[in-house]
Amino acid sequence: MITTEDEARAWLRALPECDDAAMTRLERLVDLLVEENQRQNLVSAGSLDQVWLRHIVDSAQLLPHVPRETSLPWMDLGTGAGFPGLVIAALRPELEVLMVESRTRRIEWLDRARIAMGLERSRIVGQRLEMVETCQVGVISARAFAPLDRLLTLSARFSTSDTIWLLPKGRSAQQELDDLRKWRHVFHVEQSLTDPQAGIIVGNLTGRKGKTK
């Protein structure tokens, strides 16, 4: 378990995707987030004391579940403050990361941050997910977006049989999966590295085992 800011940064530096340029992009994100959080309530003020643990690594821990050769777009639902979408894009800048967000001020923030971080391949999709044109993506992520059954109903149309789903669900992960009627068998819960009580729901709609860490 990663528990301190030093451990969080050390864990990141050990990721194969985290070269000096990626670390610079992430540091830029942290600076911008701290500044913007004084203007709009993006994340709880208390969480900024542990921003590397609570937001950066909490997002980056999804990456080891995705094969590095994946080249189809990564779609992040309800990116809000930038998590996990901007972190994934900072670490995999060659990927097209589509960040879906409906609130105007958050859309503006995400696009400012994306540009400042030099993320040319990524895109902010500034509309409600329900209105987004159907396309096929390689990965679907969503942190604190919607209850699992609603999330799956809203976004299954973007999934192929190979699409990897990565859904950080906090403490409710196992319960939400247990409550799910359809598709329950294709997902499993992975332990979060940043919170001993939290889980990440992982899977694809065929139930094939994906990459494990």
Ligand SMILES: C[S@@+](CC[C@H](N)C(=O)[O-])C[C@H]1O[C@@H](n2cnc3c(N)ncnc32)[C@H](O)[C@@H]1O
């Ligand atoms: C609780 S926040 C989580 C933000 C971010 N994923 C995080 O973990 O910090 C949920 C975000 O989803 C956005 N959202 C909610 N419903 C949406 C929808 N139907 N389409 C697009 N965005 C939506 C909200 O505007 C909000 O920014």
